[in-house]
Amino acid sequence: MKIKSINFDKIIDRKNTDSVKYDGLQSYFGVADVKPLWVADMDFAIPTCVQKALKQKLKQQIFGYEIPSNSTFEAIINWQKRNDLSLQKEDILICSGVVPSLKVAVEAFSDIGDEIIVFPPVYFPFFSVIKESNRELIESNLVLKEGKYEIDFEDFNSKITPKTKILLICSPHNPVGRVWSKEELTKLDEICKKHNILVVSDEIHSDLVFSKFTSFASINKASLILNAPSKTFNVAGFNTSYAFSFDEVILEKFKQKAKQNHITSLNSISNALLQSCYSHDAQVWLSELLKYLQSNIKFTEKYFAKNYPEIKVIKSEATYLLWLNFKDIKLKHKKIKEILLNRAKVALNDGVSFGSNGKYFFRLNVALPKKELKLALKNILKSFHKLQN
Ligand SMILES: Cc1ncc(COP(=O)(O)O)c(C=O)c1O
Structure with missing residues (x-):
C-alpha cells in the first residue's frame, strides 16, 4: 500500500x-x-507526524530549559519493546548525542592508559573518542569472508590484556552493514565476561535493519547501550539521544560522568521530537x-x-x-x-x-x-x- x-x-x-x-x-x-x-x-x-509535532512546539513561543517528560520516557520504553527489552524510566538517561556519549562512556569506565578494543573498519569517532581521552586504541580488524564481514574471535581474544576495560561495538555495524547475530553477540559476551570487560554498544542504526536485530542489552544486562531516533527519522541535527542500562551501577557511573561533561541538558525540542519519532x-x-x-x-x-x-x-x-x-x-x-x-x-x-x-x-x-x-x-x-x- x-x-x-x-x-x-x-x-x-x-x-x-x-x-x-x-x-x-x-x-x-x-x-x-x-x-x-x-x-x-x-x-x-x-x-x-514529526513535522506536525515540531510545528506544534513552535506555537509555544518561549523556549526555556526543559526537563525530560514522563511521556518521553514512555515513548522510549515502548519503542525498545520492539527489541524485546522491558526498560524502566530509571534505566534511561537522555543525552545530547551518541558520539558525546561514547566519549563519556570511555571516560567513565576506563582510566588513562587503559585499553579499549574496536572492530575496524568502523565509524571513525570510535577511534577519536579513545585517542582523545588518552586511552590505548586496540584494533581487532573484522575479516571479509565470502563477501561478508565477520568478527575474528581468535584475534579479539589475543588482543585482550589485564588493561583492557571496554569493548566498543557498533551494532548494527557502520560501515560494513552487519547486523550481529545473537550467536556472535553471545560469543563476544562470554569472552568479555571472562575478562571483566564492559561492552558499550552503539545501536543508533538498530531501526534500519533488514534482518532480526538483537540488542546487546538482551544478551547481558550489565552493558551500556547508546541509541537515538536521529538516523531512523532523519533528525540528526537536533542532537537528541539516550543511553540505557539495566545495571543500576553502570547507569549511575555513566550519569555522573555525563553530568560532569554537560551532555545531559535537553534542547527545547528533545521531548517533542522523541515522542513524535517513537509514535505509531x-x-x-x-x-x-x-x-x-x-x-x-x-x-x-x-x-x-x-x-x-x-x-x-x-x-x-x-x-x-x-x-x-x-x-x-x-x-x-x-x-x-x-x-x-x-x-x-x-x-x-x-x-x-x-x-x-x-x-x-x-x-x-x-x-x-x-x-x-x-x-x-x-x-x-x-x-x-x-x-x-
Ligand atoms: C554508528 C554511529 N554512531 C553515532 C553516530 C552519530 O550520533 P550523534 O549524531 O547522536 O552523535 C553516527 C552517525 O552517522 C553513527 O553512524
Missing part, C-alpha cells in the same frame, strides 16, 4: 540550507559541484522507508553486478550506507578517490577513514530519490569505463 503523504521520490533542494552534506562539500572535499553521497543523513522529508505514525513511515532503502540497495547491487562487476557491493543487512569494494579495479586507492570525485562528480566517504583495512573501499549513502541515485551510479560507471576503453 502506498501512503499518500510519504513520497521518497520527491527531490528536495538542500543546497544553501547550511547542510554539512551539501554546503560542507567545499571544505571537506575541496569541490562544491559534486553529488554528495557521504554524511549519514537522508535526502528524504521527515515523517509528517512514525513507525508506519519507517516501514515504508525500509522498503525504499531495500529497493535502492538492490538496484545498486544489481547495477554494478551487471555493468561493472569489478565494483563489489558488500551485502548489507542494515543502514542506507553501502560499503563498496574497488580492489578488483586494480588502481591505487588515491586514483580511485580522484576518479570518483573529479570525473564521476560524486562525494563518497573514503574507506581509509574507517581504518587501514578500509583501503580500496568507499562508503556510499543510498538514502536519496532513486532517480538521483541512478544518475550518480551512471556517472561512476562511465568514469571507470572510460578509463579502461
Whole structure:
C-alpha cells in the first residue's frame, strides 16, 4: 500500500540550507559541484507526524530549559519493546548525542592508559573518542569472508590484556552493514565476561535493519547501550539521544560522568521530537522507508553486478550506507578517490577513514530519490569505463 503523504521520490533542494552534506562539500572535499553521497543523513522529508509535532512546539513561543517528560520516557520504553527489552524510566538517561556519549562512556569506565578494543573498519569517532581521552586504541580488524564481514574471535581474544576495560561495538555495524547475530553477540559476551570487560554498544542504526536485530542489552544486562531516533527519522541535527542500562551501577557511573561533561541538558525540542519519532505514525513511515532503502540497495547491487562487476557491493543487512569494494579495479586507492570525485562528480566517504583495512573501499549513502541515485551510479560507471576503453 502506498501512503499518500510519504513520497521518497520527491527531490528536495538542500543546497544553501547550511547542510554539512551539501554546503560542507567545499571544505571537506575541496569541490562544491559534486553529488554528495557521504554524511549519514537522508535526502528524504521527515515523517509528517514529526513535522506536525515540531510545528506544534513552535506555537509555544518561549523556549526555556526543559526537563525530560514522563511521556518521553514512555515513548522510549515502548519503542525498545520492539527489541524485546522491558526498560524502566530509571534505566534511561537522555543525552545530547551518541558520539558525546561514547566519549563519556570511555571516560567513565576506563582510566588513562587503559585499553579499549574496536572492530575496524568502523565509524571513525570510535577511534577519536579513545585517542582523545588518552586511552590505548586496540584494533581487532573484522575479516571479509565470502563477501561478508565477520568478527575474528581468535584475534579479539589475543588482543585482550589485564588493561583492557571496554569493548566498543557498533551494532548494527557502520560501515560494513552487519547486523550481529545473537550467536556472535553471545560469543563476544562470554569472552568479555571472562575478562571483566564492559561492552558499550552503539545501536543508533538498530531501526534500519533488514534482518532480526538483537540488542546487546538482551544478551547481558550489565552493558551500556547508546541509541537515538536521529538516523531512523532523519533528525540528526537536533542532537537528541539516550543511553540505557539495566545495571543500576553502570547507569549511575555513566550519569555522573555525563553530568560532569554537560551532555545531559535537553534542547527545547528533545521531548517533542522523541515522542513524535517513537509514535505509531512514525513507525508506519519507517516501514515504508525500509522498503525504499531495500529497493535502492538492490538496484545498486544489481547495477554494478551487471555493468561493472569489478565494483563489489558488500551485502548489507542494515543502514542506507553501502560499503563498496574497488580492489578488483586494480588502481591505487588515491586514483580511485580522484576518479570518483573529479570525473564521476560524486562525494563518497573514503574507506581509509574507517581504518587501514578500509583501503580500496568507499562508503556510499543510498538514502536519496532513486532517480538521483541512478544518475550518480551512471556517472561512476562511465568514469571507470572510460578509463579502461
Ligand atoms: C554508528 C554511529 N554512531 C553515532 C553516530 C552519530 O550520533 P550523534 O549524531 O547522536 O552523535 C553516527 C552517525 O552517522 C553513527 O553512524
